[in-house]
Amino acid sequence: MVMKISSEIESPVLDVIKQRRSRRAYSLRPIEDEKIKSLFEAARWAPSSMNDQPWTYIYATKEQPELWNKLFNSLNDSNKVWAKVAPLLVLSLARKNFALNGMPNGAAKYDLGGANAFLALQATELGLNIHQMGGYDHQKAIVNLHIPDSYELGVMIAIGYEGDPETLSEHLKQREVAPRQRYVQQEFVMNTTF
Ligand SMILES: Cc1cc2nc3c(=O)[nH]c(=O)nc-3n(C[C@H](O)[C@H](O)[C@H](O)COP(=O)(O)O)c2cc1C
Incomplete structure (x- = not known):
């Protein structure tokens, strides 16, 4: 199945949605404490x-x-x-069971993803680069950080001010500046039954 891809914005969206991308070049500049708090405040209101x-x-x-x-x-x-x-690293986790009644929460990771998306857009608004990573050793993180069994692991997140793409390898530099691509809306939005 060949799905149509494009780099064009098809319909108007928020500036932060346009600006956010998972960059890899970071500046060494530390992030102000109040900005770090704002990131988690955005997640809080998901x-x-x-x-x-x-x-x-x-x-x-x-x-x-x-x-x-x-x-x-x-x-x-x-x-x-x-x-x-990256001056700031974050590990995102989800409580497996509802705090309310201890029952399994089938939506825990879904909710975590939503909170991470809020966090990502807030970071973009604050002029920060933010890059989520699934590529890490979960077992190592569990041991290193003493994570209890009652939590599921989400993504690791790198955050920092924009750096110079010239500091990256040639391969990563090209990925850093290449236009982002997405399936066009007609590939994933239906106004009919399957
Ligand atoms: C769950 C998840 C896991 C990801 N894992 C990695 C990763 O391990 N390494 C990496 O460089 N990027 C990772 N990414 C970033 C994606 O590659 C990136 O979001 C995607 O290519 C779209 O690009 P954009 O975020 O710049 O729009 C991950 C993103 C998500 C949401």
């Missing part, structure tokens, strides 16, 4: 099943090298190459 807010975040800045390294060390080598510069 919708969730039963308003249970299952999202949980462990973050570390480079000023906390021990904790930052515990997050960093679990990353795959392909992510370490560029994420080593």
Whole structure:
């Protein structure tokens, strides 16, 4: 099945949606504490099943090298190459059971994804680059960070101010500047039955 892809914005969207992209070049400039708080505030106001807010975040800045390294060390080598510069690393987690009644929460990871999306758009609004990563060793993260069994692991997130793409390898530099592509709406939006 060949699906149609395009780099064009088909219909008007928020500026932050246009501007956000998963860049890999970061500046060493630290992120202000109040901006870090704003990121998690954005996540806080995401919708969730039963308003249970299952999202949980462990973050570390480079000023906390021990904790930052515990997050960093679990990353795959392909992510370490560029994420080593990111001044802020975040691990996103979801509580498996409702805080409300202890029952399994089938929407926990869905809700975490929504909160992460809010966080990503807030970061973009604050002039920060944000890059989510599934490429890390979950077992290592669990051990390094003493994560209880009652949590599911979400993505690791690198955040920082924009850096110079010239600091990246040729391959990554090209990916950094290439136009983003998406399936066109007609490939995934239906106004009819299957
Ligand atoms: C769940 C998830 C896992 C991802 N894992 C990685 C990763 O391990 N390494 C990486 O460089 N990018 C990773 N990405 C970033 C995607 O490659 C990126 O979002 C996608 O190519 C679309 O590009 P854009 O975010 O710039 O629009 C991940 C994104 C998501 C949502």
